[in-house]
Amino acid sequence: MIRVQNLSKHFGMVKAVDNISFKVEAHENLILLGTSGCGKTTTLKMINRLIEPSAGNIFIDGKNVFEQSPEILRRGIGYVLQNNGLFPHYTVAENIAIVPQLLKWDKKRTEKRVSELLEKLHLSKDHLNAYPNELSGGQQQRIGLARALVADPAVLLMDEPFGALDNVTRSKIHAEFKALDELKRKTIIMVTHDVQEAFELGDHICLMDQGKIVQNGTPSELLFKPKNSFVKGFLQEQRLQLEFKTIxxxxxxxxxxxxxxxxxxxxxxxxxxxxxxxxxxxxxxxxxxxxxxxxxxxxxxxxxxxxxxxxxxxxxxxxxx
Missing domain, CATH: 3.90.1280.20 (CBS domain Like)
Structure with missing residues (x-):
């Protein structure tokens, strides 16, 4: 569903992303994992052309993303930000309806889809006329997810979507995330620096360091067949708990x-x-x-x-x- 070929991004002499390649099968969740500055968010932003690469190609469903206008490309991709990215002066209903308006959906269709998502994400219709600052962090993140899902895109990009949440809320949303039928039909690339989150939610993990992919594999492969000492050391501190959740x-x-x-x-x-x-x-x-x-x-x-x-x-x- 997604194929990244020899992708690079240089900022002057700095190689933020250095000649990486990977693919994501349909309905898989690929995690880009690594410490701050390893290139994972830059990689994610190149996929929907928020950042233009220095070299390389990206294909989504067989189509080269650079042969489409960025605006058209982004309408077919859901995007979830760490701090939810909600417009503070828009109500919840207005925030979720942004993409349907761009796609010229009629009002009835939009309202039906919004209502459907609120129910799936355990949000009350009473929230529709609220503003983001009137909601809890967990509620805001659910609204951000609803906005990304509303047009039913095949691809979902998530940039540390749960990073700003407290541990209790994050754990609850993780459980909802794994159970949500909407997400089981998506091809997802998620960025995180949280090792536990990566192993809990990912089908495959790309562990990155200094702009390169050190190892790309299943959680089990990273744990039991680490490619080198960097991979082994990166996971060592939380190894036993990771094993319990992976096996x-x-x-x-x-x-x-x-x-x-x-x-x-x-x-x-x-x-x-x-x-x-x-x-x-x-x-x-x-x-x-x-x-x-x-x-x-x-x-x-x-x-x-x-x-x-x-x-x-x-x-x-x-x-x-």
Whole structure:
């Protein structure tokens, strides 16, 4: 869906982005991850031509973005900013309706789509006539997301969209983000410097440093098959928690025993991440959990100790491969 070829951006002698290439498949979420100044936001802004590159090409759905006018290009791409980018003197309704007005939608169609998005994003219609400064940070960010989604673009670009939120609000919005059907149909590139966020939300991660992509891979590949010492060191401080959130229960399936008898304890899908599996013991005061394989419907059962033993067996296998 998106293909970036040999993309560079130089500001004088500074190589902000230095000859990078990557691709994003349809309906994937690619994360550009790295410290401040690594080139990730510059890369994002070149995709919708807010910044013109020094060299290279970008294709969206097979079309070269430089063969379109920037205005037409941007109408087909949703864009979410860190500080939501809402116009302070526009109401919520007016902010969301900006792109539909540019596309000359009639009023009824716009109102229907806005209403639909408010419901999906857990916002009340009472907010429509409010101004951004009357809303909480989380509400403002949801409105910014609604504005980016309103014309149903195939591509969504997100520049540290949750960076200004407190940890509790961010965690809640992360859960909503993963569950929202609107986003499952999008091809997304998201910029973040938050390692946990990248691993929680990304299908693939491009880890950048000094304008270059150091490694491009799945969260699991970055954790268990780091390309070099930079990748290993970048993730080291949060490694255990990242492993818990990256590994799924089906990854440790072979080290969990079949359930001898199906107890009445609530079960989990094998697609559940390992962290959520551990939390299940804490919040449900359960001695064992049942895990159901989505494809075969087979059920296996594990105690906390058995689940942790399976986790370390899986890690051992990954280390030796």
């Amino acid at each position: 799924r229960l089906y990854d440790v399936w072979n080290w969990i025993a079949p359930a001898s008898a199906i107890s009445k304890v609530s079960g989990l899908s094998a697609d559940t991440d390992f962290w959520s599996g551990l939390e299940h013991f804490k919040f449900n005061d359960a001695e064992t959990i049942n895990i159901t394989h989505k494809e075969t419907a087979e059920i296996r059962s594990a105690s906390f100790e058995q689940l942790m033993a399976a986790f370390y067996q899986y890690k051992k296998q990954q280390t030796h491969e």
